Amino acid sequence: MNKINMAIDLNGLHLKNPVTVASGTFGFGEEFEEYIDLNAIGAISVKGLTLKPKKGNPPPRLHETEMGLLNSIGLENPGVEVFINKYIPYLRQFDTKIIANINGSNLEEYKRMAEILDKEDIDSIELNISCPNVEDGGLAFGTNPKVVKEIVSAIRKSTTKHLMVKLSPNVTDIREIALIVEECGADAISLINTVAGMAIDIEKQQSIIKRKVAGFSGPAIKPIALRKVYEVASVVKIPILGMGGITTGEDAIEFMLAGASAIAVGTGNFINPKTSTNVLRSIEYYLERKDYLAVKDIIGLVK
Amino acid sequence: MKKLNGNYSILANESLTNDVYKLVVEKPKETKIKPGQFFMIKSINTYPLLNRPISVSGFRDDAVEFGIKKVGIETNHLSELEAGEKIYLLGPLGNGFDIKETYNNVLLIGGGIGIEPLKGALQVLSSRKIQTTTMLGFKDECFDLEDFEKYSDRLITFSEKGSKGEFLGYPTDELGRILSMEKFDAVFTCGPEILMSKVKDISKVYNVETQLLLEEKMACGIGACLGCTCETKNGYKKVCTDGPMFYGDEVTFNE
Numbered sequence: 001m002n003k004i005n006m007a008i009d010l011n012g013l014h015l016k017n018p019v020t021v022a023s024g025t026f027g028f029g030e031e032f033e034e035y036i037d038l039n040a041i042g043a044i045s046v047k048g049l050t051l052k053p054k055k056g057n058p059p060p061r062l063h064e065t066e067m068g069l070l071n072s073i074g075l076e077n078p079g080v081e082v083f084i085n086k087y088i089p090y091l092r093q094f095d096t097k098i099i100a101n102i103n104g105s106n107l108e109e110y111k112r113m114a115e116i117l118d119k120e121d122i123d124s125i126e127l128n129i130s131c132p133n134v135e136d137g138g139l140a141f142g143t144n145p146k147v148v149k150e151i152v153s154a155i156r157k158s159t160t161k162h163l164m165v166k167l168s169p170n171v172t173d174i175r176e177i178a179l180i181v182e183e184c185g186a187d188a189i190s191l192i193n194t195v196a197g198m199a200i201d202i203e204k205q206q207s208i209i210k211r212k213v214a215g216f217s218g219p220a221i222k223p224i225a226l227r228k229v230y231e232v233a234s235v236v237k238i239p240i241l242g243m244g245g246i247t248t249g250e251d252a253i254e255f256m257l258a259g260a261s262a263i264a265v266g267t268g269n270f271i272n273p274k275t276s277t278n279v280l281r282s283i284e285y286y287l288e289r290k291d292y293l294a295v296k297d298i299i300g301l302v303k
Numbered sequence: 304m305k306k307l308n309g310n311y312s313i314l315a316n317e318s319l320t321n322d323v324y325k326l327v328v329e330k331p332k333e334t335k336i337k338p339g340q341f342f343m344i345k346s347i348n349t350y351p352l353l354n355r356p357i358s359v360s361g362f363r364d365d366a367v368e369f370g371i372k373k374v375g376i377e378t379n380h381l382s383e384l385e386a387g388e389k390i391y392l393l394g395p396l397g398n399g400f401d402i403k404e405t406y407n408n409v410l411l412i413g414g415g416i417g418i419e420p421l422k423g424a425l426q427v428l429s430s431r432k433i434q435t436t437t438m439l440g441f442k443d444e445c446f447d448l449e450d451f452e453k454y455s456d457r458l459i460t461f462s463e464k465g466s467k468g469e470f471l472g473y474p475t476d477e478l479g480r481i482l483s484m485e486k487f488d489a490v491f492t493c494g495p496e497i498l499m500s501k502v503k504d505i506s507k508v509y510n511v512e513t514q515l516l517l518e519e520k521m522a523c524g525i526g527a528c529l530g531c532t533c534e535t536k537n538g539y540k541k542v543c544t545d546g547p548m549f550y551g552d553e554v555t556f557n558e
Contacts, residue, residue, distance in 0.1 A: 027527040062530035270523040
């Protein structure tokens with residue numbers, strides 16, 4: 001088993017294996033410590049951070065649909081300062097990479113976040129321009145090519161850290177956005193964020209989610225995510241961190257075959273806190289069964 | 304204390320009414336559970352996706368009991384399982400009731416399926432020789448009274464029909480009178496929001512501490528998804544890890 005090389009290089013972000021966990025589904029890691037060995041996963045993308053602590057959206061924030069989950073958390077988080085003082089030291093106890101997912105309601109906030117984190121002990125900045133659950137910034141930025149260009153260029157100038165940009169699936173042509181991100185100097189691309197969705201209570205005749213609209217995740221969106229990864233992989237040279245509905249090793253392998261260099265487990269972490277390590281084991285089993293010596297050899301085999 | 308995260312065998316699954324059943328699941332002896340804690344549980348099907356947060360309603364050394372009401376696909380699935388089949392368990396989770404050393408006399412008030420976690424609390428209260436009065440409210444038919452009779456020093460039942468010797472009405476109808484006659488150290492409550500809200504308000508008048516067991520939809524149950532938020536006087540709290548037990552003076556029930 002150990003003879004298989006599981007290491008992945010996301011263009012400067014060196015992962016011991018391709019299994020990571022998606023922002024917003026893994027807290028700051030500590031929630032999972034008693035269930036899994038945090039040293040076992042390639043990287044942890046922490047809960048989406050903002051400059052100041054953020055309260056998040058009023059409840060109800062969740063609704064389950066057929067094999068999917070609608071959420072409207074609204075980036076509730078303790079702010080970048082608490083992350084730096086409390087969670088970076090906590091996460092550094094483990095042999096896993098730290099990805100700081102950053103959010104802003106305007107360009108200045110994004111820049112400030114990047115400048116602050118540039119001096120901190122993290123391994124990558126994941127620029128989130130695709131959160132569907134906030135009024136300002138988020139999705140509104142990530143779907144506008146001009147704004148994407150402006151933000152990514154500015155952040156690239158603000159930090160020398162590994163920079164990954166998280167894309168929304170809620171666009172007409174994701175390849176256009178991905179190419180801009182690459183041109184502006186991002187080191188990698190992560191996709192997809194949640195799909196814009198909603199659900200209605202027909203008795204009360206109102207939206208189930210308090211903020212009315214939500215982001216949709218889970219196995220139901222896997223085919224959408226897989227296609228987006230495939231499309232982006234066909235046009236960019238920088239590596240892709242693929243995610244969207246991955247709950248099994250087989251799902252993860254599909255993403256890698258479609259062109260992702262690494263994957264993230266998201267909603268799957270809620271179904272069982274051990275999902276990420278189960279996915280990893282199952283990828284290793286597949287590679288062994290297929291006689292691969294390195295996991296990187298399966299990236300993008302499906303053209 | 305190591306938490307359970309895996310598949311465990313059902314020891315018994317017994318129907319209590321048309322839509323309420325008692326599921327008894329094996330657990331290792333060393334797993335200690337506090338009353339008011341819950342587990343994320345699910346039948347081993349792919350569908351639906353998420354586990355369901357279910358409060359513990361009773362414990363033995365080698366098993367945990369859940370009193371469950373059929374309210375949707377998963378609670379229906381679980382009701383159909385038989386002894387010997389396995390279900391997924393993650394837990395015990397949450398803080399649970401705080402049974403303080405200073406307590407001598409506790410009042411418990413439950414409504415509907417919300418009576419179930421109180422049964423677990425009673426089990427512990429009675430083992431610690433704390434005096435208890437239990438008031439239970441039902442829509443129609445009473446259920447699961449055997450254990451309540453066994454563990455409560457005094458049991459009073461209410462129903463909206465008032466058909467079989469229960470009082471007609473709700474436990475909160477008599478709460479003020481009981482609190483004015485007798486000194487209680489705390490009131491534990493679980494049930495519909497309207498019931499808990501009244502319990503909190505009436506108890507406050509008599510200066511008695513209340514412990515409320517809240518319920519919310521959850522995705523993870525372990526504090527990661529931030530989906531089960533509830534509004535409190537101290538801002539948003541997570542029902543799963545900050546609760547599900549909250550003190551009455553912290554909870555705000557209005558929209």
